[in-house]
Amino acid sequence: MQGLTIIVKKTAQLIAGMIFMYGIYVITHGHLTPGGGFAGGVIIAGSFILITLAFGSDVLKLIKEERGTTVVESLATIMVVLTGTAGFIFGTGYFFNNYLPKGVVGALISAGTLPLYNIFVGIEVAASIFIIFLSLIIFKEESQL
Amino acid sequence: MDLSISIILVFMIVGAIYSIHAKDLLSAVITCGIVGYGLVICFLLLKAPDLAIVQIVVETINLIIMVAVVLDSSREERYARPDSKGFVSATAVFVMMAVLLYFFYASASPLDKLGTSTLRMAGPYIEGAAAKTGSANLVTGVVFDFRGYDTMGEAVVLVTAVLGVLTILRLKGKK
Amino acid sequence: MTAYILCFILFLVGLYGVVIMRNLVKIAISVSIMEFSTFLFFALLGFIDGGVAPIVNPAEPDKIYVDPLPQALVLTAIVIGLATTALLMAVIIRLYRKYGTFDIREMKNLRG
Incomplete structure (x- = not known):
């Protein structure tokens, strides 16, 4: 896939980092401000998609990226399930038990296991959407060969 | 409105x-x-x-x-x-x-x-959510604490959809 | 009441597209329109007049909040909707590469 002109490349370089940081902010403050794992994950996937569209890439490199992203997505899904199971083991015997100390409402480190769920679900959603995009691009590239 | x-x-x-x-x-x-x-x-x-x-x-x-x-x-x-x-x-x-x-x-x-x-469930959720989950955002509290099974199911559905896309769009078979 | 009726009319427009149209991309668009109207109906059900967004501020405890449960249900459904739309588009692009058309009636004639 070919990249775009140099203006688009420079603008994408400037913007993509900020979009990525905003996604991380939305995920980590998911229990305080609007947002959360689902919203932040989609935003992070958007920053990766912007970079891929602006710079273009080789098919082999795209396939390598896709393989790595699949591993990340599977690990994040396993971590979501394991965090739910940890409530069964450490808590009082039911899944999704919020067993960590709650803290003060409104502080960044609070709400027990909710920030952990936010982070893992955010990684999973970002990886899933990026895999969908990558597989579409790879399909179009391979069928043109 | x-x-x-x-x-x-x-x-x-x-x-x-x-x-x-x-x-x-x-x-x-x-x-x-x-x-x-x-x-x-x-x-x-x-x-x-x-x-x-x-x-x-x-x-x-x-x-x-x-x-x-x-x-x-x-x-x-x-x-x-x-x-x-x-x-x-x-x-x-x-x-x-x-x-x-x-x-x-x-x-x-x-x-x-x-x-x-x-709605009948609105009252108990709003009353108890902030104190029980410690989360200021009530929607996050409902999604990940009260309705945790629902969210886990959605995550699994997302993985299944991705697997479907990967299976359909694969041109050459893998070993 | 008007908003409920208009929301259902949007759903019916999507249904019309699914039944009448023969183009696969149009069918995918109609399915996503039906999804959107369902999300909006859930959000309408939870709205309370004079309510604020469901984010607790410990300094001011006495406020009316909008119902968080329909919002929580819709939040996950939106992302799943994106994934299912992508799955539909993957099937469609595969069919286009095989038959060379988006029209389902032509596809039926070309089979075999």
């Missing part, structure tokens, strides 16, 4: 009708964005900022995927001469729409007026 939501909804309906009847597939896909971005404004008016943030990003990525599919095709929808079969199905769908609209009206009239929601 009812009035402003209704005005935006009328715009969304006009956009949807145009998008279904457009000649060029690219303009149909882009006009579908009217419905999605109008939905964002509706969510903001309905005091749901979480949904607005998700919807505005999802709609953009949705447009990227649809445009990527449409761009390398012929893009033109061929004009199909209306035949008897199409006429019968059009009549059937209009009758079905009228019947469905009547039944929706009958079942929605005992519903509360817009703005006076009295």
Whole structure:
């Protein structure tokens, strides 16, 4: 896939980092401000998609990226399930038990296991959407060969 | 509130009708964005900022995927001469729409007026959520604590959809 | 009440597109329109007049909040909707590569 002109490349370089940081902010403050794992994950996937569209890439490199992203997505899904199971083991015997100390409402480190769920679900959603995009691009590239 | 939501909804309906009847597939896909971005404004008016943030990003990525599919095709929808079969199905769908609209009206009239929601579970969730979960954002508290099984199921559905996409779009088999 | 009726009319427009249209991309668009109207109906059900967004501020405890449960249900459904739309588009692009058309009636004639 070919990249775009140099203006688009420079603008994408400037913007993509900020979009990525905003996604991380939305995920980590998911229990305080609007947002959360689902919203932040989609935003992070958007920053990766912007970079891929602006710079273009080789098919082999795209396939390598896709393989790595699949591993990340599977690990994040396993971590979501394991965090739910940890409530069964450490808590009082039911899944999704919020067993960590709650803290003060409104502080960044609070709400027990909710920030952990936010982070893992955010990684999973970002990886899933990026895999969908990558597989579409790879399909179009391979069928043109 | 009812009035402003209704005005935006009328715009969304006009956009949807145009998008279904457009000649060029690219303009149909882009006009579908009217419905999605109008939905964002509706969510903001309905005091749901979480949904607005998700919807505005999802709609953009949705447009990227649809445009990527449409761009390398012929893009033109061929004009199909209306035949008897199409006429019968059009009549059937209009009758079905009228019947469905009547039944929706009958079942929605005992519903509360817009703005006076009295769902039974709202009270306990709002009362207990901040103290029980320690989360200031009540929606996050409901999603990951009270309805944890639901969220885990959604995560698994997402993984399944990704597996389906990977299986369908694979050209060469792997060992 | 008007908003409920208009929301259902949007759903009916999507249904009309699914039944009448023969172009696969148009069918995918109609399915996503039906999804959007369902999301909006859930959000309408939870709205309370004079309510604020469901984010607790410990300094001011006495406020009316909008119902968080329908929002939580819709939040996950939006992302799933993106994934299912992408799955539909994957099937469609695969069919286009095989038959060379988006029209389902032509596809039926070309089979075999």
